[in-house]
Amino acid sequence: MKKIIVDGLFITVDDQETIVKGCLVINNNQIEFIGSEPPEPLEIYDEVINGNNKLYMPGLVNTHGHTAMSLLRGYGDDLALKVWLEEKMWPIEAKFTANDVKWGSALSIVEMLKGGTTSFVDMYDQMETVAALVEQSGMRGCLTRGVIGLCSTEIQDQKLQMAKQFAKDWHGKADGRITAMIAPHAPYTCPPDYIEKLVQAAHDLDLPIHTHMSESEQEVQQNVNDYGMRPTFHLEKLGVFNRPTLLAHAVHLNDEELAVLKAYDVRISHNPGSNLKLASGVARVPDMLKMGIKVSLGTDGPASNNNLDMFEEMRLAALIHKGVSGDPLAVPAKEALRMGTYMGAQSIWLEDVGQLKAGMKADIIAIDIDQPHLLPRTDFVSHVVYSASANDVVDVIIDGKWIVRGRACLTMDEEKVKREAELCFEKLTQ
């Protein structure tokens, strides 16, 4: 099955930050060619796609979230992280059934797909349900059963087994679109010996680790009080960083911690929207980038964001670090775009995702650029980062397959998903 997009504009997100005007050939699930002229006569292609007035770019990669929490969007805003978690989120989440996780995650998946996100990281319970949705939707998912260890050893062990079983069952499934990680929720929700068990599981299964770390100043202080050291050293000591690791948030870090994270090549999922909304602070992203630490972007859950628009995260990343540092060159648009695409893929160890070039997986999105807020045709990278939004996405191809076309999601029944999600929320709050 060979498709060719003709008469398109392509932001490649390669090292040269090239804009290609011309054609892109998709052979099955891979990009085979990108260049100004079709490499073969158009009649040999199974499908010829008119790219006029469309700006193509790699699909967005959302490296941290909790998709089922879309059911709690707007349910408890303008609160501190601890209050928000302990008094609003956790009590209602404790009531979540598999059905709630299913429709909450489905709502998020439809939102992400229609908004140009082609790969996402999910950390939550009942991850089998999410995996089935990823399989159905055609999306790429790096999934992990999040584990909170504030419970008896017996329950801890049960959770560990479930996390391992999920990874065994699903890692590499759905034509390789699903991968798995092992996820202790956070240093403050998992005792040290339990984290060590989870690290061992990651070794046994040869999987990366994903965890929240240093999201709030308070949590860093608590770590110092409880364990005599800041979270980075604590996790280093527990052997976490001996596995490939993706840290969510990483807002409060000193220079020594940054050096440790760089030394272990730990990946950071920067969640600017969520960090601002929960007043957690502003991560040291310009410092991280200068040191060569791999920083990607995540929305976090839809209850603390409150949408899953990765264009907005790119824009926030490009804006807040300028405003806060006073340096107008901090996180330029092209860097924000890399964070939202290629660095996202790198952060979840997808080596052939996140760029439009021959040999990469065909995860491609198209933006309608013939709109007032995206004219004139000056700097397309600037337009994507500083002006576009999820709603500008018209087409989404993942792994070479049509997933969204003309703004309609082809793989999910959007109407059913919306009604079921509403029903779930009504039942939960009855």
Place this chain on the structure above:
Amino acid sequence: MKKIIVDGLFITVDDQETIVKGCLVINNNQIEFIGSEPPEPLEIYDEVINGNNKLYMPGLVNTHGHTAMSLLRGYGDDLALKVWLEEKMWPIEAKFTANDVKWGSALSIVEMLKGGTTSFVDMYDQMETVAALVEQSGMRGCLTRGVIGLCSTEIQDQKLQMAKQFAKDWHGKADGRITAMIAPHAPYTCPPDYIEKLVQAAHDLDLPIHTHMSESEQEVQQNVNDYGMRPTFHLEKLGVFNRPTLLAHAVHLNDEELAVLKAYDVRISHNPGSNLKLASGVARVPDMLKMGIKVSLGTDGPASNNNLDMFEEMRLAALIHKGVSGDPLAVPAKEALRMGTYMGAQSIWLEDVGQLKAGMKADIIAIDIDQPHLLPRTDFVSHVVYSASANDVVDVIIDGKWIVRGRACLTMDEEKVKREAELCFEKLTQ
């Protein structure tokens, strides 16, 4: 001409922050009624509008911008304010013809209308051209011929005359939708004696004053060096605040300056997107709000934002002050919504705009709420501020008239505007 919206949800933005489920009656250009049941049988209305799945709210008010600069969107990003202005913007703006101002402003007006902005402030040259567009488009415009006084006394006087003539010709025109202000560009671009002349003109014409102030730290320092005092005291001394005044930016203020601005009831147009992008800093909005200073929101010009999405400005206002202050209660969603609507209208002295209640002007926008990122139906104010964007707006009524319906602008020829704007940019950069 009487219209009724039935089966709708209405965010009133009144003091009770009420959400009304039911009906709204528009009689000519005014809201006549809002409540759960139609006040009269439906057959008496000239038009019955189905509000199902729509969230209605007051139109957004953008209190600072330079609409013609849409032609320069993406033309020079990631630069410091001074470099960006002096090396990128001003040289190309010097080439702007009336035709450029016309199509650049038209592009912005179409973008704003489709995105739910019903009133805007514009500061630029050739304001007659913009006024004609405001008249045609059905929008509300508070327009001002911006004046830079770094020139001979003769040219200064010419500019002053043009600013006065514009105000005389257009203030109160287009059924009262157009109002005017007198606008010295900034303390650093207008000598003191020239500012005094502009203040006198504002007295003579009984008009407010609009100016940029304290956008960057550098400009504050320059004011101290040149005039021995910070800009607030400088403008106070020149009599600016004896007129009703709207200040754009006001980022760098000390406590004494805030007290002066409060004492004179000076209105502030907070431009978070532009201030972040140009690394100007973060205005002291939580302090201003605590003191009861009237703060509204502006996009600034599309070259430093880079779009005119007022939902994004509300969201930025609600997010950055939390993240920077560490206070998760700073600028809650309902406050950001007030800043984007009612306080915007108050900031440009439109006493009967910015709320959905009987007696107010019928400036009403509708959002399609049956979308994944706006479900479930938890907290509509939260959804508007934290999740919605300009693209979610489907209908816009201004002064009781349909302006946008089903996402199409009825008063402007969008295709022509887009093509002409592109042509203007091409000619400018040839």
